Amino acid sequence: MSPNGARVFVFLQEKGIEIPVEMIDIPGGGTRTEAFSKLNSLGQVPVLELDDGSHLAESVAICRYLESLYPEPALFGQTDKEKAFVDMWCRRMELWLFNVAGDVGLHEIPFFAEVVNQNADYAADRREVYLHRLKWLNDELADGRTYLVNDRFSMADIIGMGMLLVAAFVNLHVPETLVHAKRWEAALMARGSFPKMPGSADAS
Incomplete structure (x- = not known):
């Protein structure tokens, strides 16, 4: 998938x-x-x-x-303020993390050779950028919240799930030292909706 x-x-x-x-x-x-x-x-x-x-x-x-x-449960936010923050975090996750992990795949996976002029050096740079931005995410989650917005699962976290899936395809993982980001990752993986990760026993 x-x-x-x-x-x-x-x-x-x-x-x-x-x-x-x-x-x-x-x-x-x-x-x-x-x-x-x-x-x-x-x-x-x-x-x-x-x-x-x-x-x-x-x-x-x-x-x-x-x-x-189907407005319930509200995954794009409940109040106007919460909706704005969900939009903010959707953009952050998309641009700052999901797309960076995606760039690694675009430049490393043979299937995409017809789509882009693959550049191994660029892919290596994107790997470093991804890990650097995970540190930023870790700092953002240092307040102890479980999810990205108001401690309620939202579309921003769903984009985060996709980010983790993309990253797993190219062997990028959240370092154990980033305890807050790992806590967030664990909360997502504990949900029954979490997509099967590459290499898992029941991944298809």
């Missing part, structure tokens, strides 16, 4: 939403077909087909749309 697809699956599980799902064979080129390009011209998953036949891409956009249909 792709990390972005995993976000939507986690969201669905946390909400208790059941919708028909069609799995795409990404390694087999399923997102690079003409048929799939009609669903998403960028050739990326996930894609949500709406009742009117239109197709919504981008995981956060899909989850926000589903939140409007």
Whole structure:
């Protein structure tokens, strides 16, 4: 399962939403077909087909749309202030950590050689940046909170789950010395919705 697809699956599980799902064979080129390009011209998953036949891409956009249909539990925040902080932390997790781990994969995994001009030195730099930013996250969580926003599980934590999944694919892990980040990681992994990590006994 792709990390972005995993976000939507986690969201669905946390909400208790059941919708028909069609799995795409990404390694087999399923997102690079003409048929799939009609669903998403960028050739990326996930894609949500709406009742009117239109197709919504981008995981956060899909989850926000589903939140409007199924408002409880509120995963994008309850009050206006909390919603703003969830948005802030979604951006932080996406730009500061998820994308950095993703860059490592883009420049190291052979599948993506057709997508980018892979650069091993850049990948090595991104690894260092990722670990540096984990230290920043550790400091942010030093107040002892379990989750990123108001100590309530939110979409920001779901993006964090995706980040951990991407990182695991390229053998990037939260160091044991970062005790606050490890506490947050453990809280996410304890949730029944947490995606199976690469290398786990029941990972598919």
